[in-house]
Amino acid sequence: MARVYNFNAGPAVLPLEALQEAQAELIDFKGSGMSILECSHRGKEYDAVHAEAVDNFKKLLGLGDEHAVLFIAGGASLQFAMAPMNLLGSGQTADYVNSGAWALKAIKEAKTVGAVNVAADTGKEIPTRVPSAKELKLTPGAAYVHITSNETIAGAQWKTFPRTDAPLVADMSSDILSRPFDAKSFGLIYAGAQKNLGPSGIALVIVRKDLAERAPAKLPVILQYRTFIEENSLYNTPPTFSIYMMLLVSRWMLKTGPETLYKRNAEKAARIYAVIDAGGFYRGTAVKECRSDMNITFRLPSEALEEQFVKEASQQKMKGLKGHRSVGGIRASVYNAFPVEGVEALVAFMKDFEKKNG
Amino acid sequence: MARVYNFNAGPAVLPLEALQEAQAELIDFKGSGMSILECSHRGKEYDAVHAEAVDNFKKLLGLGDEHAVLFIAGGASLQFAMAPMNLLGSGQTADYVNSGAWALKAIKEAKTVGAVNVAADTGKEIPTRVPSAKELKLTPGAAYVHITSNETIAGAQWKTFPRTDAPLVADMSSDILSRPFDAKSFGLIYAGAQKNLGPSGIALVIVRKDLAERAPAKLPVILQYRTFIEENSLYNTPPTFSIYMMLLVSRWMLKTGPETLYKRNAEKAARIYAVIDAGGFYRGTAVKECRSDMNITFRLPSEALEEQFVKEASQQKMKGLKGHRSVGGIRASVYNAFPVEGVEALVAFMKDFEKKNG
Numbered sequence: 068m069a070r071v072y073n074f075n076a077g078p079a080v081l082p083l084e085a086l087q088e089a090q091a092e093l094i095d096f097k098g099s100g101m102s103i104l105e106c107s108h109r110g111k112e113y114d115a116v117h118a119e120a121v122d123n124f125k126k127l128l129g130l131g132d133e134h135a136v137l138f139i140a141g142g143a144s145l146q147f148a149m150a151p152m153n154l155l156g157s158g159q160t161a162d163y164v165n166s167g168a169w170a171l172k173a174i175k176e177a178k179t180v181g182a183v184n185v186a187a188d189t190g191k192e193i194p195t196r197v198p199s200a201k202e203l204k205l206t207p208g209a210a211y212v213h214i215t216s217n218e219t220i221a222g223a224q225w226k227t228f229p230r231t232d233a234p235l236v237a238d239m240s241s242d243i244l245s246r247p248f249d250a251k252s253f254g255l256i257y258a259g260a261q262k263n264l265g266p267s268g269i270a271l272v273i274v275r276k277d278l279a280e281r282a283p284a285k286l287p288v289i290l291q292y293r294t295f296i297e298e299n300s301l302y303n304t305p306p307t308f309s310i311y312m313m314l315l316v317s318r319w320m321l322k323t324g325p326e327t328l329y330k331r332n333a334e335k336a337a338r339i340y341a342v343i344d345a346g347g348f349y350r351g352t353a354v355k356e357c358r359s360d361m362n363i364t365f366r367l368p369s370e371a372l373e374e375q376f377v378k379e380a381s382q383q384k385m386k387g388l389k390g391h392r393s394v395g396g397i398r399a400s401v402y403n404a405f406p407v408e409g410v411e412a413l414v415a416f417m418k419d420f421e422k423k424n425g
Numbered sequence: 426m427a428r429v430y431n432f433n434a435g436p437a438v439l440p441l442e443a444l445q446e447a448q449a450e451l452i453d454f455k456g457s458g459m460s461i462l463e464c465s466h467r468g469k470e471y472d473a474v475h476a477e478a479v480d481n482f483k484k485l486l487g488l489g490d491e492h493a494v495l496f497i498a499g500g501a502s503l504q505f506a507m508a509p510m511n512l513l514g515s516g517q518t519a520d521y522v523n524s525g526a527w528a529l530k531a532i533k534e535a536k537t538v539g540a541v542n543v544a545a546d547t548g549k550e551i552p553t554r555v556p557s558a559k560e561l562k563l564t565p566g567a568a569y570v571h572i573t574s575n576e577t578i579a580g581a582q583w584k585t586f587p588r589t590d591a592p593l594v595a596d597m598s599s600d601i602l603s604r605p606f607d608a609k610s611f612g613l614i615y616a617g618a619q620k621n622l623g624p625s626g627i628a629l630v631i632v633r634k635d636l637a638e639r640a641p642a643k644l645p646v647i648l649q650y651r652t653f654i655e656e657n658s659l660y661n662t663p664p665t666f667s668i669y670m671m672l673l674v675s676r677w678m679l680k681t682g683p684e685t686l687y688k689r690n691a692e693k694a695a696r697i698y699a700v701i702d703a704g705g706f707y708r709g710t711a712v713k714e715c716r717s718d719m720n721i722t723f724r725l726p727s728e729a730l731e732e733q734f735v736k737e738a739s740q741q742k743m744k745g746l747k748g749h750r751s752v753g754g755i756r757a758s759v760y761n762a763f764p765v766e767g768v769e770a771l772v773a774f775m776k777d778f779e780k781k782n783g
Contacts (some may be wrong), residue, residue: 071458075465078665083452086460090451094444100429100742102444104624104670107433107745140499140626141647144661148645179645261662266462268498268626268664287506287537289499303502304619306626306664307436312462384458387465 072409167218222364430767525576553579580722
């Protein structure tokens with residue numbers, strides 16, 4: 068089996084041992100005589116999966132009883148709507164930070180629900196960056212403050228989260244559980260699973276239970292966080308296989324040790340940024356202080372060279388390095404499950420490519 | 426490998442060959458060096474999966490260009506909200522038929538969105554049934570008429586769909602593509618995939634494109650059918666693995682031949698109902714004219730016998746026969762992928778159980 072180095076931004080590389088376990092038991096789950104895909108969501112086999120997945124993410128995020136861990140079908144894009152639908156009361160304003168494409172999507176969706184104040188806007192700046200805490204123009208009495216912890220496309224990341232009076236809400240799709248942070252200090256965190264957590268089509272949602280009570284009574288039941296809290300994400304049939312995959316990934320994280328993973332992530336990113344900074348050939352897309360450890364974005368001297376870079380890397384089994392169609396350039400996504408050897412291969416390739424074309 | 430006979434109502438039995446194919450290529454999809462779970466939703470590997478899945482369901486449902494085939498994360502429960510959000514304008518009324526637990530959930534959710542007229546109500550009748558077309562008290566100028574083609578819990582099924590002036594909307598979660606029907610005559614069809622189509626956490630949605638234009642401009646983008654139509658269900662990252670599994674199931678359907686499957690389904694159900702009708706021991710839950718070919722519900726002379734029935738069947742590798750917690754009794758769900766041999770085993774067991782306990 069020839070696994071490639073998969074730099075995709077998401078869906079992205081998963082831990083090989085999680086895939087191997089899923090493969091081994093795909094037709095007969097734990098001797099049940101059926102696939103996990105065929106198990107009832109009310110039966111004992113799936114019950115155990117669900118309960119352990121909730122527990123593992125609670126443990127990994129260091130959460131107590133104040134927050135609920137939810138699994139909601141639909142990715143972060145549905146959360147762009149659900150967050151304001153649940154938390155933004157009529158007559159209230161929500162503060163949003165625009166730091167790039169994903170923040171902007173969240174803002175646009177929130178505006179269909181209620182009043183939005185853009186508290187800072189670095190969305191169009193090149194080099195890309197997130198604002199500093201002191202740049203934020205916050206609304207007194209805001210319903211919440213929304214940030215995008217890591218801009219997957221721009222490659223910019225909040226290194227220190229702002230302290231706000233209003234509850235802090237974060238889209239952490241592309242960097243949740245990739246570094247230590249204080250999850251308990253957030254009002255709401257949501258993350259599409261397809262980067263650091265599992266398959267696409269599901270979001271991990273962490274919500275402070277008291278905030279979920281804000282949802283208007285007329286909101287459809289299936290769009291209320293309250294419903295998911297009360298029914299432990301089993302109000303309707305959840306995406307059982309996706310949660311099972313997230314369980315396998317969470318087990319791998321606990322086994323590897325989150326601190327080990329976090330340290331490894333920082334080192335992986337540092338090695339690539341070191342090549343970018345070594346000469347004038349590569350040019351980082353993001354301001355140094357905001358560089359993402361998950362999505363490393365950079366440009367080459369010309370678009371022709373960028374195209375050649377992607378092509379030659381692909382021939383050497385490094386896939387998915389093309390930057391997002393909206394910004395061009397190169398993007399190396401190196402999530403938790405991305406192996407150190409893949410970073411070593413990229414670093415060697417970058418040096419070689421620079422030597423030949425610089 | 427000892428596969429059991431899986432009578433689960435959903436998630437439910439899948440075609441063995443679909444599971445085997447998924448298993449074989451779970452770590453290396455078509456020589457790409459990555460899992461289908463890891464492939465980009467914008468890359469050529471997944472593109473081919475997505476396009477073929479759309480085509481196959483269009484073909485299986487006999488649809489032209491008037492309707493769109495959509496994949497939407499979240500199951501039928503999200504569609505209970507999305508249908509009225511998109512199709513029920515302010516000042517309009519939607520007619521809903523209450524035929525049981527699932528119809529009632531759809532009604533409750535629609536009421537959070539707009540005005541609902543319950544056009545007929547057989548929801549609490551025992552034996553269970555769906556109303557006849559002539560019982561419906563429809564609203565002139567209604568936004569649409571909503572039915573539940575098959576009540577999974579009650580075991581009652583529409584055998585002929587009503588003809589209505591307003592667009593007909595159907596929750597077909599538990600019987601879509603299990604029998605011939607004229608999909609083109611519907612305004613909207615939605616179905617949670619976890620019964621006849623694939624894994625849980627995703628819905629197949631068929632919508633007449635002109636109806637999707639009704640959605641109010643202020644509706645969040647991710648909740649508009651329009652968005653999914655315009656972007657071919659790729660506005661955001663779709664549940665790629667789920668769509669891949671649905672592709673494998675659709676291929677199996679096309680290979681087997683839908684007419685063969687439909688005939689087999691009718692025969693499977695008829696064999697079980699024949700045992701129910703043969704003596705006075707078993708008692709069908711639904712009115713004969715409305716009996717579901719997918720979810721065969723029946724009672725035994727006592728709850729103690731029902732419990733014993735489920736237990737002994739389980740010992741003989743027949744799993745998931747316990748009726749839904751809300752109604753009790755026995756439910757044998759025999760979806761497309763449920764094998765004829767499993768029906769033969771159940772029939773033999775039922776006869777034997779009656780002889781011993783009748």
